[in-house]
Amino acid sequence: MARKLLIIRGFNSKREHWQKVKEIIEKNNIEVLMPDLPGISYNFDSSQVLKVEDYEKIILEILKKANWEKFFLLSHSLGGAIALKFAVDFPKKIEKLIFCAPAIVGTKSPKKIIFYALGQLFLLLFSLPFLKNYWPQFKKRLLAVGFKDYYFEKGTRKKILKNFAKTNYKKLFGKIKNETLILWGKKDKDIPFKFSKKLKKSIKNSKIIIFDNCAHNPHKEIPQEFAKEVIKFIM
Secondary structure, rough: OOOEEEEEOOOOOOOOHHHHHHHHHHOOEEEOEEEEEEOOOOOOOOOOOOOOHHHHHHHHHHHHHHOOOOOOEEEEOOOOHHHHHHHHHHHEEEEEEEEEOOOOOOOHHHHHHHHHOOOOHHHHHHHOOHHHHOOOOOOOOHHHOOOOHHHHHOOOHHHHHHHHHHOOOOHHHHHOOEEEEEEEEEOOOOOOOHHHHHHHHHHOOOEEEOOHHHHHHHHHHHHHHHHHHHHHHHH
């Protein structure tokens, strides 16, 4: 019987960036489910302001339709917040847990706060009729110098991100009962790899693997190596 792996992608993470990893994993007799989640997945908006608990319900419904009882859970970035809550609430459904640079540790640096404020200011400025057409090109330049997509979010998606930011994840770390693998890129500037040690210390049955020449998206940067570690942990 094939093992089952659920992948919860990060905020605005494109499905195609995970395709290579998915293909490699599936060749090892592992069934992969990688759902799009409203308000989080790329180009998939939500009409409702969802909370972490709401995403748990969505995932339970997805699992029910797939007829999955137990599975391995891999999450990346903001997807880690959902995976953490799910693992604490439904530990018996999970065989093993894999975090990749999860957005569940404090990373509000002065630079990020300033960039976010500037992003919101630029968004407002370029909403003016005479500047609106210049926004796509200007946004590309901002992304090239270190701005992130979520600095420019507005409406429902912005409110969803705020809901995630309000959650106290640290109190959940010690409640994880599943064997856990923590993957991190050493050059990660979004969520610095130094936080991996803090996470490992808080999760009893866990181990860390650091990718030396990789940043925040090892699934995209080094898919072969990333998939290899995931498969090894699962098998």
